[in-house]
Amino acid sequence: MAYKISDACISCGSCADGCPVGAISQGDSQYVISEDACIDCGACSDTCPVDAISQG
Template structure:
């Protein structure tokens, strides 16, 4: 997984990230969007397009935001 969508998406869900993703790796879950790390090509377009700054590179997640990586993994494993 390269990029992770975090808590700001839960209230916003603007979908700008979906529009710019060249490989269609972003899917809408029940309460937020998720990035499929198996498909993502690490282009960074989603991070730049997010109007609320909800997207972080996995290695830049704070410990508090680690739960969003776990949440994305669970989403795509179901």
């Protein structure tokens, strides 16, 4: 199950920099994770300073 970014996202870009497969990009109002590209590694969650990323 792919990771999701909540509305708590502050658009800092840390998650995108930490994603080993480039599954994260800037959306309209916050960063978003491509469900098709996400490999469920959790690297993005570990880099988020506001804990806005969770599995699911």
